[in-house]
Amino acid sequence: MQHSKQFQDIFADPKAYARRWKEKTGGKVIGTLCSYAPEELILAGGALGFRIVGGSGSISKADAHLQSYSCSLVRGALEDALNEQLDFLGGAIFPHTCDSIQRLSDIWRMNAETGFHLDVVLPVKLNTQSARNYMAAVMRKARTDLEAVLDKIITDDDLQKAIGTYNGIRSAMKRLYTLRRDRPGTIDGSDVHAIVRASMVMDRNDFLNSLTQVVESLEQQPEPESKTGKRIFFSGGVCNLPDVYSVIESAGGTVVGDDLCTGFRGLTGLIDIGGDPMDAIADRYARRAICPAKHSGITRRGDDLVRLAKETRAQGVIFLFLKFCDPHAFDYPYLKSMLDAEGIPSLLLELEEQIPSEGQFRTRCEAFMEML
Amino acid sequence: MNNPDKPIDPEREKRKIKSVKRMKDIMTHYYIDAKTTDQTGKKVAWITSGGPVEPLIAMDVIPVYPENHGAMIGAAKMGVDLCEKAEEMGYSSDLCSYARADIACATVNGGPIGGLPRPDMLVCCNNICGTVLKWYEVQARYFKVPLFILDTPFNHTEYTKEAYAYVRAQLNEYIAFLETHCRKQFDFDRLAEVGRLSMAGQRLWQQVLDTAVHRPAPMSAFDAFFHLALIVTLRGTRTVVDYYTELLDEMKTRVATGIAVVPGEKYRLLWDNLPVWFRTRWLSDKFAAHAACLVADTYTSSWCGTLKYLDENDFFGSMAEGYSRVYINIGTDQMAGMVMDMVDKYSADGLVIHSNRSCKPYSLGQYDIQRIVQEKRGIPSLVIEADMTDARNFSESQIDTRIDAFMEVLKS
Structure with missing residues (x-):
């Protein structure tokens, strides 16, 4: 698709983009390891948030630090950091996420040379007043810490502008996802994926402009020839595999929505404007789509999944988990049974970063489509 | 137990720690108490091994430890069966074996002591891992009992005043949780x-x-x-x-x-x-x-x-x-x-x-x-x-x- 080429290019080589951005602007690129990173603060500080979702090749150096039962995201990210693949970073921010990323932060801090190292130790609970107060306090601390490492005062005005940009991005992404839901075929799954991935690395104001153009032009397009593919919803974690979309599509499916970490999850929820910007940023974290490593009631993810599957009129749900991702693996049985209770079939596909056997993967998807 | 066919080795006997027997007796009584609350009316709370147990003791709630149970299951060499059972339930074999064994055991009352007593409440402190959070969520759904989470932020390089204030506030919430579910006032002197x-x-x-x-x-x-x-x-x-x-x-x-x-x-x-x-x-x-x-x-x-x-x-x-x-x-x-x-x-x-x-x-x-x-x-x-x-x-x-x-x- 023509208008998504820019995003595809960035997705194909995000590191090259970040290097060019750094050269052009002289600004700092900050690696982030999770969708809960304080993106608005990074933008307000004039830096470029660069989401690290895995590695770029085989693992050798990371094996000296991480056991084989760590997920490919953690091992791959460390490999890149130790291999000077991330030498353009001015720093790295580790929001508290899961047990593996928690230890990755320590190992990274002790071994990688990627500039400053900041831990943002968010609460795990999101549904109590004390957790919200702590979230706001952590964000304020992150702001002070960032000011120190960036040597720049982050003003409320900077923050309001950054919030405006992110609200713009999240609103436009919602329109894109609505299009995908209501008029599947308007845009390919792999294009949406590329856009989401670009949203994690591209200059956020440029991204907002480009995204807005794309969404507007798509909205004006006539309804495509009705696409007969089976409506599929993706649920799970980090999906570093664009091919998943083409596999689904060639197997006769159309992806109509997702709650992936490399999907819509981090792009949900708007920040209130008008009040204290730090409180507003903190409050959004409680409202946005939740990661299984966080807690907001014992059925929050199941409730959300069933609601989204229904809203997107999904005929089937495909769970995409990274092998060794504990939080997702713990949720799977109850999520599946909640879907079963609603009569929504599901399929679990456990992924390593590289598909070990694409043929098997394809066969399972095809069998699932046939069953629907 | 003495094996009559095997002569007692006095050297080995001398090296045995004599308190072991008393310890076994204490643990046996503890589990009998925990499994007979229908007669005593006491409440049972499941709690993580690193969790704040003292307020439970002060409230006369019997604390029960799924992790200790996991250790017993392991020592009794019953881990593999229960872990496999959890895998049949859909839990990945890569997950914590304590969690797998306990989750499976709850549904079949298996293991060396015929399963843990049913909890009246769950207390989960994530100071040991994020796994316990997911595990206790599973059990809260299964037993349909209230879950209290004490969220103790990780200390990568420093112990922050923000984290202190957060955990301190949660301790008050913990007391309120216990007062609600035990239907009595907390005794701070106790x-x-x-x-x-x-x-x-x-x-x-x-x-x-x-x-x-x-x-x-x-x-x-x-x-x-x-x-x-x-x-x-x-x-x-x-x-x-x-x-x-x-x-x-x-x-x-x-x-x-x-x-x-x-x-x-x-x-x-x-x-x-x-x-x-x-x-x-x-x-x-x-x-x-x-x-x-x-x-x-x-x-x-x-x-x-x-x-x-x-x-x-x-x-x-x-x-x-x-x-x-x-x-x-x-x-x-x-x-x-x-x-x-x-x-x-x-x-x-x-x-x-x-x-x-x-x-x-x-x-x-x-x-x-x-x-x-x-x-x-x-x-x-x-x-x-x-x-x-x-x-x-x-x-x-x-x-x-x-x-x-x-x-x-x-x-x-």
């Missing part, structure tokens, strides 16, 4: 007394472990793995204080009379991570055959490692820091520092690292700890890839060979 007993118990446990500083050591980490159960499960009661007083006396007597747990002790080793519950005897014999004694470990000392943060005069308030700064809730480099302190304190000649597939927060980072200890203390180390409860992740012949090779390095 908690102060429980707190004093808890700290006394922790001090005694540390003193018991400290007796292994003596050469030859009167007890080993394998003994500590066994005697640990009380400081975990009944911390804050008089029973623990009395028991460890007795155990300490026995250890002192052993030191005075020169009774070594490993006859002819030559090599002193430090163990890192949880035990391999289904192979403790085998590992103990294996090392003993090389005249090597595991004199200390990073695991059992965790239950007395935060005494310095606790305040007898404000136990309730100081719980915030005490429960946040446990061994496994701190940065890998700080853990390495503590390992080296233990190497020094116990005069360890080598380090045995259990890379535990079930426990990522404990195991990831071990390779760096190994490197740091090697660089700064110059002692050899061995990594054993295994699991605490799932015997499918234990290759006996491979580990046997590796231990032999490691001991050769130590001896040379």
Whole structure:
């Protein structure tokens, strides 16, 4: 698709983009390891948030630090950091996420040379007043810490502008996802994926402009020839595999929505404007789509999944988990049974970063489509 | 139990720790109490091993520990069956084997004690891992009982005032939670007394472990793995204080009379991570055959490692820091520092690292700890890839060979 080429290019080589951005602007690129990173603060500080979702090749150096039962995201990210693949970073921010990323932060801090190292130790609970107060306090601390490492005062005005940009991005992404839901075929799954991935690395104001153009032009397009593919919803974690979309599509499916970490999850929820910007940023974290490593009631993810599957009129749900991702693996049985209770079939596909056997993967998807 | 066909070896008898029987009796009574609450009307709370148990004791709630249960399942060699059952339920075989065993056990009342008593409430403190959060969510859905989460932010490089304020506020929420679900008012004077007993118990446990500083050591980490159960499960009661007083006396007597747990002790080793519950005897014999004694470990000392943060005069308030700064809730480099302190304190000649597939927060980072200890203390180390409860992740012949090779390095 023509208008998504820019995003595809960035997705194909995000590191090259970040290097060019750094050269052009002289600004700092900050690696982030999770969708809960304080993106608005990074933008307000004039830096470029660069989401690290895995590695770029085989693992050798990371094996000296991480056991084989760590997920490919953690091992791959460390490999890149130790291999000077991330030498353009001015720093790295580790929001508290899961047990593996928690230890990755320590190992990274002790071994990688990627500039400053900041831990943002968010609460795990999101549904109590004390957790919200702590979230706001952590964000304020992150702001002070960032000011120190960036040597720049982050003003409320900077923050309001950054919030405006992110609200713009999240609103436009919602329109894109609505299009995908209501008029599947308007845009390919792999294009949406590329856009989401670009949203994690591209200059956020440029991204907002480009995204807005794309969404507007798509909205004006006539309804495509009705696409007969089976409506599929993706649920799970980090999906570093664009091919998943083409596999689904060639197997006769159309992806109509997702709650992936490399999907819509981090792009949900708007920040209130008008009040204290730090409180507003903190409050959004409680409202946005939740990661299984966080807690907001014992059925929050199941409730959300069933609601989204229904809203997107999904005929089937495909769970995409990274092998060794504990939080997702713990949720799977109850999520599946909640879907079963609603009569929504599901399929679990456990992924390593590289598909070990694409043929098997394809066969399972095809069998699932046939069953629907 | 005595085997009539086997003559009693007086040397071996002499080395046996006599308190073991009393400990078994205490644990048996504890589980009988916990399983007969329909007659006593007491409430049962399931709580994580690193969780704040003292308020439960002060409320006359019986604390029950799925992790202790996991250890018993492992020691009884029933882990594989239950883990497989969990896998049939849809839980990945890569998940924590305690969690898998417990989740499966709850549905079939299996395991060595016919399952744990049904909980009236769940108390989960994530100071040991994020796994317990997911595990307790599973059980809260299964048993349909209230869940309290004490969220103790991780301390990578610093203990922050923000984290303190958050945990301190949650302690008040915890009390309110208990008052609601026990339908009675919380007695803070009682908690102060429980707190004093808890700290006394922790001090005694540390003193018991400290007796292994003596050469030859009167007890080993394998003994500590066994005697640990009380400081975990009944911390804050008089029973623990009395028991460890007795155990300490026995250890002192052993030191005075020169009774070594490993006859002819030559090599002193430090163990890192949880035990391999289904192979403790085998590992103990294996090392003993090389005249090597595991004199200390990073695991059992965790239950007395935060005494310095606790305040007898404000136990309730100081719980915030005490429960946040446990061994496994701190940065890998700080853990390495503590390992080296233990190497020094116990005069360890080598380090045995259990890379535990079930426990990522404990195991990831071990390779760096190994490197740091090697660089700064110059002692050899061995990594054993295994699991605490799932015997499918234990290759006996491979580990046997590796231990032999490691001991050769130590001896040379």
